[in-house]
Amino acid sequence: MLIATWNINSIRARETRLLDWLQSRQPDVLCIQELKAPEQEFPFESLQQYGYYAAVFGQKTYNGVAILARSEPEDVESGFGDDTDDVQARFIAATVDGVRILSTYVPNGERVRSEKYIYKINWLYRLRTYLKDHTLLTGPVAICGDLNIAPEERDIANPDAWEGSVLFNPDVRAEFRSLLSMGFMDTFRLHEAESGYYSWWDYRNRGFERNDGLRIDHILVSRELSPQCTAARIDREAREGEKPSDHAPVLAVFD
Secondary structure (H helix, E strand, O other): OEEEEEEOOOOOOOHHHHHHHHHHHOOOEEEEEOOOOOHHHOOHHHHHHOOOEEEEEOOOOOOOEEEEEOOOOEEEEEOOOOOOOOOOOOEEEEEEOOEEEEEEEOOOOOOOOOHHHHHHHHHHHHHHHHHHHOOOOOOOEEEEEEOOOOOOHHHEOOHHHHOOEOOEOHHHHHHHHHHHHOOEEEHHHHHOOOOOOOOEEOOHHHOOOOOOEEOOEEEEEEOOOHHHEEEEEEOHHHHOOOOOOOEOOEEEEEO
């Protein structure tokens, strides 16, 4: 089983790129984030022609998440379903071939101590609460998406420049460790210990060409699923070419 995640940064702007990538890589499951489109503007028919079902939680202009799969997603849930009044489409879950798949788009946070940053920290707390309340700490579970957190210095080309930012500070690093402590494993780090591997590069200042990036997109899996993970990588090639997303897909293989 090949599971992937990709912040597409506008499904309408990059539909052709998405379809080409699906045809080339043939994932069984692809979680996508930042659709920037409501469900009625999502390309369901095009994806069906390529052999993919889609569970979608869209939003006009901003946010939006989806799960694409060769097998039809079951037991789809959009949002956390808690008591919080939240209109942002950042979370969708579904079961695909026996694995509970979560497509997540964690808030960026804008700047530390801002209202958006507080929302980010609270959103991560709500995610952990969801995992507990839905008994997802055991069994085959995969948390996929743009988590907007670089877990360690080796996940940033220039950690000194990013220290204290919304993507790399003690608070968000602790939040990431809290997810791991609940029983989840970082699939990429199961197979690659070195630095220099990133999933996001700023459009400005030739960040991609200089490999001045951050690893903020992740596939975290439960302890039950982690022994089946035989490979993981970042598809840097998908960030090349004209008008790419600023993110590259992350992939993990399970036997």
